[in-house]
Amino acid sequence: xxxGLEIHVQLNTKxxxxxxxxxxxxxxxxxxxxxxxxxxxGSKPVLNKEALHQGIKxxxxxxSKIAKTTFFSRKSYFYPDMTxxxxxxxxxxxxxxxxxxxxxxxxxxxxEEDPGALIHKGSTCLIDYNRAGIPLIEIVTEPDFKSPNEVxxxxxxxxxxxxxLEVYDRKSEATLKADANISTTGEKVEIKNITGLKEIESAxxxxxRLQEKTPASKQETKRWDPDNQKTQTMRTxxxxxxxxYIFEPDLTKIELSKELVSLLKKEIPELSLDxxxxxxxxxxxxxxxxxxLSSEKKLAEIFEKVAEKxxxxxxxxxxxxxxxxxxxxxxxxxxxxxxxVKHVIELLDLFQNNKINDKTTKDLLIKxxxxxxxxxxxxxxxxxxxxxxxLEKFCEEVIKENKKAxxxxxxxxEKSINFLTGMVMRKxxxxxxxxxxxxxxxxxxx
Amino acid sequence: MIIQHYxxxxxxxxxxxxxxxxxxxxxxxxxxxxxxxxxxxxxxLALEQAEEQEKSPSGRLAGLPISIKDCICVKNVESRAGSxxxxxxxxxxxxxxxxxxxxxxxxxxxxxxxxxFGFGGFSTNTDNIPKNPFxxxxxxxxxxxxxxxxxxxxxxPHASIxxxxxxxxxxxxxxxxxxxxxxxxGLVSRYGLIDYANSLDKxxxxxxxxxxxxxxxxxxxxxxxxxxxxxxxxxxxxNKVKKIAIxxxxxxxxxxxxxxxxxxxEDYDVISLPLNKKxxxxxxxxxxxxxxxTNLAKYxxxxxxxxxxxxxxxxxxxxxxxxxYFTKEAKxxxxxxxFTRMAGFRDAYYLKAMKTRTLLINEYKKAFxxxxxxxxxxxxxxxxxFSEIDKLSPLExxxxxxxxxxxxxxxLPHLSVPSGFIGKLPIGTMLTSNHLEEEKIINFGEQxxxxx
Numbered sequence: 001x002x003x004g005l006e007i008h009v010q011l012n013t014k015x016x017x018x019x020x021x022x023x024x025x026x027x028x029x030x031x032x033x034x035x036x037x038x039x040x041x042g043s044k045p046v047l048n049k050e051a052l053h054q055g056i057k058x059x060x061x062x063x064s065k066i067a068k069t070t071f072f073s074r075k076s077y078f079y080p081d082m083t084x085x086x087x088x089x090x091x092x093x094x095x096x097x098x099x100x101x102x103x104x105x106x107x108x109x110x111x112e113e114d115p116g117a118l119i120h121k122g123s124t125c126l127i128d129y130n131r132a133g134i135p136l137i138e139i140v141t142e143p144d145f146k147s148p149n150e151v152x153x154x155x156x157x158x159x160x161x162x163x164x165l166e167v168y169d170r171k172s173e174a175t176l177k178a179d180a181n182i183s184t185t186g187e188k189v190e191i192k193n194i195t196g197l198k199e200i201e202s203a204x205x206x207x208x209r210l211q212e213k214t215p216a217s218k219q220e221t222k223r224w225d226p227d228n229q230k231t232q233t234m235r236t237x238x239x240x241x242x243x244x245y246i247f248e249p250d251l252t253k254i255e256l257s258k259e260l261v262s263l264l265k266k267e268i269p270e271l272s273l274d275x276x277x278x279x280x281x282x283x284x285x286x287x288x289x290x291x292x293l294s295s296e297k298k299l300a301e302i303f304e305k306v307a308e309k310x311x312x313x314x315x316x317x318x319x320x321x322x323x324x325x326x327x328x329x330x331x332x333x334x335x336x337x338x339x340x341v342k343h344v345i346e347l348l349d350l351f352q353n354n355k356i357n358d359k360t361t362k363d364l365l366i367k368x369x370x371x372x373x374x375x376x377x378x379x380x381x382x383x384x385x386x387x388x389x390x391l392e393k394f395c396e397e398v399i400k401e402n403k404k405a406x407x408x409x410x411x412x413x414e415k416s417i418n419f420l421t422g423m424v425m426r427k428x429x430x431x432x433x434x435x436x437x438x439x440x441x442x443x444x445x446x
Numbered sequence: 447m448i449i450q451h452y453x454x455x456x457x458x459x460x461x462x463x464x465x466x467x468x469x470x471x472x473x474x475x476x477x478x479x480x481x482x483x484x485x486x487x488x489x490x491l492a493l494e495q496a497e498e499q500e501k502s503p504s505g506r507l508a509g510l511p512i513s514i515k516d517c518i519c520v521k522n523v524e525s526r527a528g529s530x531x532x533x534x535x536x537x538x539x540x541x542x543x544x545x546x547x548x549x550x551x552x553x554x555x556x557x558x559x560x561x562x563f564g565f566g567g568f569s570t571n572t573d574n575i576p577k578n579p580f581x582x583x584x585x586x587x588x589x590x591x592x593x594x595x596x597x598x599x600x601x602x603p604h605a606s607i608x609x610x611x612x613x614x615x616x617x618x619x620x621x622x623x624x625x626x627x628x629x630x631x632g633l634v635s636r637y638g639l640i641d642y643a644n645s646l647d648k649x650x651x652x653x654x655x656x657x658x659x660x661x662x663x664x665x666x667x668x669x670x671x672x673x674x675x676x677x678x679x680x681x682x683x684x685n686k687v688k689k690i691a692i693x694x695x696x697x698x699x700x701x702x703x704x705x706x707x708x709x710x711x712e713d714y715d716v717i718s719l720p721l722n723k724k725x726x727x728x729x730x731x732x733x734x735x736x737x738x739x740t741n742l743a744k745y746x747x748x749x750x751x752x753x754x755x756x757x758x759x760x761x762x763x764x765x766x767x768x769x770x771y772f773t774k775e776a777k778x779x780x781x782x783x784x785f786t787r788m789a790g791f792r793d794a795y796y797l798k799a800m801k802t803r804t805l806l807i808n809e810y811k812k813a814f815x816x817x818x819x820x821x822x823x824x825x826x827x828x829x830x831x832f833s834e835i836d837k838l839s840p841l842e843x844x845x846x847x848x849x850x851x852x853x854x855x856x857x858l859p860h861l862s863v864p865s866g867f868i869g870k871l872p873i874g875t876m877l878t879s880n881h882l883e884e885e886k887i888i889n890f891g892e893q894x895x896x897x898x
Contacts, residue, residue, distance in 0.1 A: 035539050039744050041532065042519040042541060042638040046674050074740050076787075080760050085743030244787040246736050246796060249644035251674050 004143035010175040016133035018045030029128035037133035039083030051135035064099030072248035081115040148204035186215025283312035298334035347375040452603035463509035467496035483596040487556040505551030519638040531771035541638020558592030564642040571775040587621030594618035613850025616862035620824035620874025631857030632677035635670030643737035685885035695723040696822030730851040732799035739783025814880035824874035
């Protein structure tokens with residue numbers, strides 16, 4: 001099986017690729033448009049350098065060759081989401097080519113403008129041009145994937161790199177789209193315009209299973225129907241699409257000097273793979289922990305700051321086991337929360353020095369993802385510090401009040417001790433260390 | 447009264463702006479009935495601007511009436527580039543040149559008639575065909591026919607902002623006996639110009655006499671960050687013309703035109719530009735049509751301009767709107783232009799033409815190493831009657847651009863100056879200089895003009 005991808009990624013520049021309109025699409029339809037992105041007669045595009053620079057950084061991170069000069073072309077086709085009925089894209093000479101991400105070769109990377117969005121409502125169709133002109137990069141791979149699973153792993157790695165470069169927002173799934181070519185022993189099938197990582201995986205899984213049963217007998221273009229999780233034939237191909245490319249005469253050739261490229265290279269942060277091996281050796285972490293921490297840039301940043309003050313192993317454990325779990329549970333990302341590192345340090349410092357117990361630490365960590373406060377003051381104010389002065393008294397009371405459980409424990413039911421510990425913890429209102437409680441209980445019952 | 451004198455009088459308050467504007471509006475309305483030089487006369491806008499300028503005249507062109515070729519966007523004024531498909535279309539923004547002119551106090555009196563999107567050399571490919579000032583049965587030339595026509599006819603101080611892709615300023619300037627300057631490509635911002643062929647389009651100016659070009663040219667030129675192809679260089683202020691040459695191939699035409707053109711010249715060499723003679727017409731038409739066919743795609747009835755009830759698939763709808771509102775010539779250029787860039791033909795036509803264009807530019811560049819100004823007649827024929835134009839095939843019509851496409855393809859500044867009459871019809875002489883050397887041709891143009 002051979003799979004090749006054309007991946008479209010929306011860059012997150014502040015303004016559109018050829019005009020000054022904002023790229024935020026979460027507003028009223030057709031309010032983030034101007035004469036340029038709506039294609040009014042007489043308007044002309046001017047390249048937003050930021051889009052090109054972001055693109056070059058991605059290309060460098062994907063080990064690509066940057067062209068010395070590059071230019072834009074017009075790709076002509078009629079479609080209602082296109083304001084000019086041609087798309088400004090790159091054809092002959094993309095700004096980057098011959099890249100590689102692990103075992104997958106990348107043929108080319110080019111810049112282009114996103115069309116508007118068609119919104120189907122019953123029998124009518126509305127058009128929102130807010131999206132028209134948002135910068136895209138298209139990454140074209142060689143047909144190097146041997147299974148949908150390889151695609152999945154590749155895209156995850158790609159997304160991590162894009163996140164590290166801060167050009168991609170994981171939350172908005174729509175910002176990653178792909179066309180996929182897939183062939184087994186038969187002809188090539190192209191699946192057009194699949195949106196989001198999950199759908200790309202599902203579409204390829206579906207088509208791979210289909211073709212393993214019956215290899216395609218003719219070249220076909222299909223569409224992915226995400227509602228029914230099926231591919232559908234759009235057309236069988238007799239010839240290539242003809243877009244009648246010409247050079248974009250409203251834009252000039254762009255020189256990509258060595259100085260510019262090396263300047264942009266310097267702006268590239270340490271990427272995930274490098275970060276992973278550094279975390280592993282520098283903090284003596286387990287490989288799996290280093291991998292999880294480096295899979296998200298923000299997480300790794302929090303970790304390194306916390307590890308300056310807190311035992312790295314302990315920090316890693318709390319950040320991976322608890323913080324990530326909390327976020328996953330509430331479907332949040334690091335970008336959505338206002339977590340101040342100094343508060344995490346304060347909290348873990350209390351725990352590390354045996355001032356608060358495991359449960360209090362966890363509760364406060366959850367609370368910290370929701371609001372900003374000083375754990376130290378909070379613990380003080382709510383009397384959550386560990387306090388063993390009354391522990392024996394509480395234990396004696398619990399033993400008196402729960403005679404049956406005590407008997408059960410004595411007759412060999414080990415679990416009863418957990419129940420009794422719980423009762424003591426309740427009395428201590430979180431100021432007790434459960435291990436210590438258990439120890440006292442066992443001694444008293446003996 | 448020439449423009450410079452009028453501007454001086456305004457400055458010294460010897461003349462009323464409102465009175466001048468009222469007079470030229472009256473004149474425009476009367477002339478328009480007979481000559482169709484305007485698609486729209488912007489009376490209210492002009493009077494409003496005049497009143498403002500009367501109160502406090504400001505800017506280098508304070509109070510000067512100007513007409514604008516229809517293809518240049520004027521905010522809130524119908525700008526349809528001579529096309530029916532853009533009827534009633536009012537841009538939401540001013541072209542950069544318009545903004546510059548208005549900021550300098552110029553007063554817009556109307557949009558002049560033209561071939562649809564600039565497609566033609568006789569201003570006949572449109573619904574409002576301008577008629578020659580010297581004979582109503584004769585063409586004004588094109589595509590800026592309306593601009594040239596009114597510039598010749600008006601008795602008031604006036605300049606017309608026009609546009610050339612392959613000769614659309616020089617050609618009508620010659621046919622209507624006015625001065626028409628096409629500046630270096632990129633020297634005047636194209637922002638707000640409704641595109642014909644972007645790599646060739648140049649905004650320029652027409653005035654009755656050559657010396658009047660200066661004040662307008664000085665205002666409209668200059669870098670514009672809204673137009674990526676806008677030049678960031680200043681034109682040379684060296685206006686000394688030391689050596690001139692006539693272009694050999696350009697004089698292999700009507701002997702009357704040849705002789706009268708040469709009669710105005712002395713001390714010239716003869717230079718041959720064989721590549722331009724052979725290849726400029728096909729190169730020009732391939733590039734111009736390829737670009738035009740993409741530029742016209744956006745006119746599909748969906749977002750602005752004329753439309754029809756939404757029926758069938760979007761492809762059917764687009765085709766119906768475009769079939770109904772484009773002229774035959776626009777359709778011809780869409781089809782030919784699309785053909786030259788189709789897979790399988792693109793290498794042989796579009797890409798070849800792009801390469802040839804470089805050779806043609808180099809041929810000119812070589813000539814300018816030796817000469818300051820190259821000279822030819824502007825047009826190979828006298829202004830033809832409409833009845834004669836009807837008999838020409840499209841190819842014969844395209845051949846009429848043979849003398850003007852060269853400098854246009856090479857982005858070179860060129861000027862057509864009035865050079866007398868043959869019978870009652872005028873001829874023009876075309877002067878071409880190296881890039882950014884507009885001052886040389888304007889200076890030399892004044893000399894030729896004075897000999898007539």
